[in-house]
Amino acid sequence: MSNPILQLKNAAIYQGESLVLSNVNIEINKGEFVYLIGKTGTGKSSFMKTLYADLPLTEGEGQIVDFKLHGLKEKDIPFLRRKLGVVFQDFKLLIDRTINDNLLFVLKATGWKDKEKMNTRIEEVLNKVGMKTKGFKFPHELSGGEQQRVAIARALLNNPELILADEPTGNLDPQTSVEVMEVLQEINKNGNTILMATHDYALLLKYPSKTLKCDDNQVYEVVQRKG
Ligand SMILES: Nc1ncnc2c1ncn2[C@@H]1O[C@H](COP(=O)(O)OP(=O)(O)OP(=O)(O)O)[C@@H](O)[C@H]1O
Numbered sequence: 001m002s003n004p005i006l007q008l009k010n011a012a013i014y015q016g017e018s019l020v021l022s023n024v025n026i027e028i029n030k031g032e033f034v035y036l037i038g039k040t041g042t043g044k045s046s047f048m049k050t051l052y053a054d055l056p057l058t059e060g061e062g063q064i065v066d067f068k069l070h071g072l073k074e075k076d077i078p079f080l081r082r083k084l085g086v087v088f089q090d091f092k093l094l095i096d097r098t099i100n101d102n103l104l105f106v107l108k109a110t111g112w113k114d115k116e117k118m119n120t121r122i123e124e125v126l127n128k129v130g131m132k133t134k135g136f137k138f139p140h141e142l143s144g145g146e147q148q149r150v151a152i153a154r155a156l157l158n159n160p161e162l163i164l165a166d167e168p169t170g171n172l173d174p175q176t177s178v179e180v181m182e183v184l185q186e187i188n189k190n191g192n193t194i195l196m197a198t199h200d201y202a203l204l205l206k207y208p209s210k211t212l213k214c215d216d217n218q219v220y221e222v223v224q225r226k227g
Helices: 044-051 074-082 099-109 115-128 144-156 174-189 201-206
Strands: 004-015 018-029 033-037 059-064 084-087 162-166 193-197 210-215 218-222
Touching: 004 044, 018 044, 018 193, 018 218, 033 044, 033 174, 033 201, 044 059, 044 162, 044 193, 074 084, 084 144, 099 115, 099 144, 115 144, 115 174, 144 162, 144 174, 162 174, 174 193, 174 201
Parallel strands: 033 193, 033 210, 084 162, 162 193
Antiparallel strands: 004 018, 004 059, 210 218
């Protein structure tokens, strides 16, 4: 039975005045791993930004983790974002503090108070991405792949219902991309739903999964050829 965690109906996505995607009708169910592909400039990032309410949905309807995207109020955006884990191409770690303090910062900003519980949670998420022993390091002391694993750990802190990853392997070499992908696959196997924008076709071939494509101002599901 389908159990949508994300549903867009007749949605149009704009950057300012210009229409990027129109007539978007898609559904993502709990537990799925979904790719979002498409040439550069076709609207993948705009699509992602609409989902985490960085761009408003002004046309059509959108439902994501129990929030309505159309008519979403400014004051509700932080609550929506707490239910999402967002991972970016450029990691976006705070460079002036250690990995532990990066994660602590997010926990405090999202309402956690108990020091012991925070430390336990930090250890748990770092463990999930194989970075348990690196919490004392500063971001610049880690490789790109390690930084991205920390960024994934950060996205997991509040048990998000959906993880949005926008080109998470875009800055990584092929081997490191596979390592980061293994982490995302593992997280998905443990029940997290993931939408990942990418133009890394090698990853699609190695880890085939449901794929949405942005092309010609449309988003549609593509059927992957086998063999
Ligand atoms: N901040 C912005 N203001 C105005 N137009 C924008 C803005 N960001 C993107 N666009 C335009 O929106 C369209 C879609 O861009 P978007 O970044 O969503 O594509 P993309 O598929 O993510 O590309 P890439 O793979 O290069 O990241 C492009 O025509 C782009 O020029």
